[in-house]
Amino acid sequence: MKKRIAALVGLVGLSLHGAAMANDTGKWDYLITNARIVDGTGAPWFRGAVAVDEGKIVWIGASKPDETRAEKVIDAKDRVLSPGFMDFMGQSTLVYLTNPASAQSRLTQGITVHLSGEGGSPAPQNDQTQPEPVMIAGKPYRWRTYAEYFKIMDDLGVPVNVVHNVGAAQVRRVVMGVEDRTPTPQEMEKMKTLVDQAMRDGASGLSTALIYPPGNYQTTGELIELAKMVKPYGGFYSTHMRNESNKLLDSIDESIAIGQGAGIPVQIYHLKAAGVRNWPLMQKAVDRIAAARVAGIDVTADIYPYIRNGIGLGSFVPPQSYAHGPQAFYKTLSDPKVRAALRKTVETDTSWENWYDHVGQDWNNVQITDDALGADLVGLSIAQAAKKRGKDEWTFVFDTIAAGGVGVAPLSMNEEQKHIGLRAPFMMINTDTSPASPDVDGLAVHPRAYGTMPRVLAKYVREEKVIPLEEAIRRMTSASANRLGLYDRGRIGVGYAADLLLFDPNTVQDHATFENPAQYSTGMDYVWVNGVLAIDNGKMTGARAGKVIRFSKPAS
Structure with a gap:
């Protein structure tokens, strides 16, 4: 009955105006009352209540219903209820399996969706790229394709929702190794086949890291050919560009050319103008992207809130x-x-x-x-x-x-360019690091592994007032969801997946520093992943309620 009612509520949507359905004899899993709802769209917050059942948002109202209708009622006490945050490039997802404690570094930031990208990727693999099995919970695992990797994640469970690009450099390693040379026609066909296989298995697009070998050996033409394999599946091209300093504008042009050559959207990872003499280029870079969008070119970008990068x-x-x-x-x-x-x-x-x-x-x-x-x-x-x-x-x-x-x-950036980037409406947020835990990683991490999203809320929203709260949350939720094609997430609306956060915007805080990065953020009092509490009143539950989100959308 609960599944049927949830489906019905999703169909009728908000036309219920907060009224309970007369034939609903079951109880909701959760009712969150007295919340300041920031719905992820950028609209002003409003006070209301939200009900969650079987992983979905099933009811929204301006006043709370009978509390006996829910198994558990949580009084928000005027805290903010928002969609879960999306990390637009969070590096490795394998860490969730090899070091489950690393999930805390993401969940305490409010991250419920993790995109794994850049030049490398978990698949494809061969005997050279994966010479030994990977030990997970004391057992050896091998895989060659995303289908095999995703099956492992499905079987073992993941704490957050995970999305995967296929790395162009990874494909090149499998076919050509790491040498700097032009692929033969046969090698090019093999690489295209591997990209197609990854997309059929559920990858969301093609990603690159053109500053690092062997990615920096890949030409624009080679990348266009690989990116063409993404188009039938509705995927996109994302890139750590070839240059983020004195040739920043040229690199943006190349990124756009790759997207246009393949006929797919473009996402520019961690946009920056590195190097003191190049700092004035940040405004020009934002203007270049904005002009492309006005011209009808689907290009967006993301940023992280630190003036030191990590390499x-x-x-x-x-x-x-x-x-x-x-x-x-x-x-x-x-x-x-x-x-x-x-x-x-x-x-x-x-x-x-x-x-x-x-x-x-x-x-x-x-x-x-x-x-x-x-x-x-x-x-x-x-x-x-x-x-x-x-x-x-x-x-x-x-x-x-x-x-x-x-x-x-x-120390390659300045605060002014962070402000410029954050004010651009097409900008999203990423951590650009893998999940981490103090016991395994120690101090060997960038503080963004622990502090990125709360730092945006604390430093750039609350303290410096660079952008308003609703706009910051839009960047981390619906804007990212739109680019990823996750049209059932990233918003608070009836029928949407119940990835939710409850926090006090006046106290949420990052604590990680470069001297002591292994410090968890605080203030995410409640975190739901697919309607299951991953953080309950400030305490980790250990739930593995995440999903491997697959994107298999071949042309009809």
């Missing part, structure tokens, strides 16, 4: 250094002549994404975020760490890269 120290040398693979490159660093030549290139050549130039050629502006070199160096600059280890800066840098590198956070 590996190995990205401070030219990407061409890795043309024969990272291990081959590391071996060459034992030669002082190679080091000297690299240093000269890094100090003088800005034709590539030169992060050393972006930080003003000052190692004091590059902060260590990884405890791979020892916990005592986390939070220190490269200059400080080199001094502590008794080395000159360049020796420390090359020694570290040769040993496999370390995570760093370059």
Whole structure:
């Protein structure tokens, strides 16, 4: 009966005006009363009550109904009730299985939908990209396709809803390895077949990371051909662009050209203007995207609320250094002549994404975020760490890269460009990190793994008033849902999936810092995932109520 009633309520929608259906003899799972409802559309908040049953929102009213109609009544006490947040690029989802405790880093931010993207992806795989089975809960698992990977996630359960792009670099690794060369016609066909397979299995689109090998070896033409395989399924192209600094505008043009060449929408990941001399480009970048939209081109972007990005120290040398693979490159660093030549290139050549130039050629502006070199160096600059280890800066840098590198956070952006980005109506929000937990990851994470969404609400809405609450929530809910094609989520409306948050906008807060990133955000008092409480009055429930959301929409 409850399923039938929920379906009926979804059909009649809000025409009920808050009235209970006369033939409903069952009880709702939850009734949330006295809430300030921010519905995700950007509309002004309003006071009301919401009922949830069997994973769906089944009733909305301006005044609460008989409380005996629900199994559990939660008095919002004038807190905000909003749709669950969508992380537009949250990196790995495998972490939810290998380290279940990592879910807390997402749920305490209010994240209920996680898009996994960029150049790599969990599938496809082969014996070279996945030489050993992955251990999950003490058992070995292997997969080659998204169908197999999704089956594992279905069987084991996930704490949030997960969406997956197929990575263009991952496809290239499977077919060609990591070498810098042009694919043969046969290799190109194999890569296109793998993208098509991923889309048939339920991927949402094609994603790239064109700053990192082997993604940076992929030409515009190659990417257009791969992106064409996404079109029949209604997918989109998303990208960490080829350049986010002095060639930012050119990279936006390339991204748009790929989308237009394939006939699909475009999403630009973590839009930024990196490097002090490039900061004025942020407004031009936003204007470029806005002009494209006025011209009828479907392009959008996302941003994260930090002025330090997160990359590996190995990205401070030219990407061409890795043309024969990272291990081959590391071996060459034992030669002082190679080091000297690299240093000269890094100090003088800005034709590539030169992060050393972006930080003003000052190692004091590059902060260590990884405890791979020892916990005592986390939070220190490269200059400080080199001094502590008794080395000159360049020796420390090359020694570290040769040993496999370390995570760093370059001071590459400024607050003004964050304000510019957040005010753009087509901008969404992402964490650009995998889920994390203090016991497994320690200090080896960027603070955005723990603090992104609450930081937007605390810093840019409450404190600095860059955008209003309703608009911030729209970016993290319905705007992201529209791009993802999740038209049954991202809003508070009858018939929508019950991914919901209850929080006090005056107290919600991020706590993660670069010096101590492993600190959970606070203030998400209640979090529902598909109508199941994942956080109940501030306490984690351990529920795995998420779903693997599949997008298989072949042309008719």
